[in-house]
Amino acid sequence: MQHPQTLSLPEPDAESAMHSDCVAEFIRDRIRDAGGQISFAEYMHHCLYAPGLGYYSAGSAKFGAAGDFVTAPEVSSLFGIILSRQCAEILAQIDSPAILEIGAGSGKLAADLLKGLADCGALPEQGYKILDVSADLRERQASFLRRHVPELLNRVEWLNALPEDFSGVVIANEVLDALPVERFVRREQCIAQVCVVTDGDEFSLVETEAPAMLIEAVEKIEAFLGQSLPSGYASEVCVAAPRWAADICGSLRDGAAFLFDYGTSRREYYAAQRSGGWLRCHYRHHAHDNPLILQGIQDLTSWVDFTAVAEAAVDNGLDIAGFVTQAQFLIGGGLDNYLADFAELPTDAQLKLSAEIKLLTLPAEMGENFKCLGISRGNLQPPTAFEFGDRTTSLG
Ligand SMILES: C[S@@+](CC[C@H](N)C(=O)[O-])C[C@H]1O[C@@H](n2cnc3c(N)ncnc32)[C@H](O)[C@@H]1O
Known part of the structure; x- marks a missing residue:
């Protein structure tokens, strides 16, 4: 496969470079243990979540x-606040509700939400729960909330797993884009899985025979589109x-989830002109497309196929409450009142304030690419x- 182009990026400092070497x-050890190659999804998982090492598991600044x-x-x-x-x-429509934030990052959104809810007398009876896979970020969230909303800290509880039975509002901002993706290439007679191999210290990508679950996933996309992807078409799923x-x-049991992320409908995600996919790497405010460098110290992320998320919600008995751009969400949510x-x-x-609003709402900034999918259960x-x-109709 073509090696992705690497733009000139800032040099990591000595400590970060050493950390990246360890990751x-x-x-490399995982690739050797697996007999010489691992799927791209497994590689991405290690880069982001290897215990104590991955981008989200270790202590870099990130946000x-x-x-x-x-x-x-x-x-x-x-x-x-909006x-x-x-x-x-x-929350006003549900008995004994709570808020559950998944992937709370620095804790900034939790602090703003708690303040906003306190200001309008709507703090949820069952508190504010946070579920985050990163132990390092859980500590940082606690410390941020202690500094910024000490009077509300006793309302916050960190969970180790999704509650079995939850009523209230689930929030996830930029979590879906941080889930590892499989990369594939459509070939004339087959679907190839992109895997990561090593050559000495270097990493590279190879195409191998795809496992059944990946073939099934790509065939599902093609069935949705009503045609095969063109030969040579490369993307992620x-x-x-x-x-x-689905989890x-x-x-x-009762309530709604607001899922924010950059993403689009499946039809646009797998449009013919989009061959090459949506994977991006972020290192010190430089976006580039080489995931095979800076392991553990750069973010790897991919746009979200919101049709896939909406389908999972509907298959699990939920309704689609709405699908809007971030700008529309903020304007519909009463931006002008503020x-x-x-x-x-x-x-x-x-x-x-003008600079913040421009960044949040202008189409060329976060306004158009970022969307909110709302899903709900109950009346x-x-x-x-x-x-x-x-x-919402664009998702079908
Ligand atoms: C890109 S950051 C977004 C952080 C924050 N929501 C924000 O908007 O600033 C992704 C967050 O999701 C967390 N995360 C990733 N996968 C997760 C999962 N499966 N369950 C819970 N948290 C997850 C990461 O540890 C991190 O806190």
């Missing part, structure tokens, strides 16, 4: 200016995403943030 060594990327809650507290009003609408969504649906006193703000605050009023520009 690379760990992965914000000092890290590798910014997420909507890191850009502005407005994101969490979302808190949407949560309040759902996240077999973990429908399972992840959430299994846990959600701008009522804009003219009275000092100039520097006005400039800061709930649809959240108002889905009233404007719903594009």
Whole structure:
């Protein structure tokens, strides 16, 4: 396979470079143990989640200016405040509800949501639960919440697994894109799986015979599209995403989930002109497409096929509450209410707020590529943030 192009990236400092060498060594050992190759999904899993080593398991900065990327809650507290009003609408319709945030990152969204809910008198009776695979991030979330919302910390509980029976609101911002993806290539007579091999210290990609689960996943996509993908077409499929969504649906007895991420409908995801796929690597605010370097110190991520997530929800008995862009969610959720006193703000605050709103809502920034899929169970009023520009029909 063609080796992806590597742009000129900042040099890691000595400590990060040493850490990355350890992660690379760990992965080389896994490849050797597996007889010479591992699937791309397994490689991505080790890069991100190898215990004590992976990008999310170890202690690098990740979020914000000092890290590798910014997420909507890191850009502005407005994101969490508007979302808190949407949560309040759902919580008011449910007995004994809780909030469950999956993949809470730095803890910034949790702090904003807790403050927003407290401000409108809607703190959930059963508290705020966080489920995160990263022990390092769980500690950082606790420390962030201790510093920023000490009076609300006693409402927060960290879970080790999804609750068996949950009523309330589930939130996940940029978690689906962090689930490992399989990479494949459509060949004339078969579907090839992309695997990772080593040659000395170097990693490279090879095509091998795909296992049944990958063939099935790609054939499902082709059946949906009503035609085979063209020969040579390369892309990703996240077999973990429908399972992840199904697990959430299994846990959600009554309530709704807001799933935010960059992604699109399956039809657009696998459009002919999109051969090459959607995998991106983020290192110190540089986006590039070489996942075979900087193991454990760069983020690997792929866009989300929201049709796959919506299908899993419907198959598990949930309804689609709405599918909107992040800009539409924020506008439908009442962004303008938070701008009522804009003219009275000092100039520097006005400039800061305008910059945040631009980043969150402009189509060329996060406004259009980021979407929110809402799924719900029970007889709930649809959240108002889905009233404007719903594009659920694009998922079919
Ligand atoms: C890209 S970060 C997003 C963090 C945060 N939600 C934000 O918007 O800033 C992904 C987060 O999801 C967590 N994560 C990844 N896979 C997960 C899973 N299967 N279950 C729970 N948390 C997960 C990571 O540890 C990390 O906290």
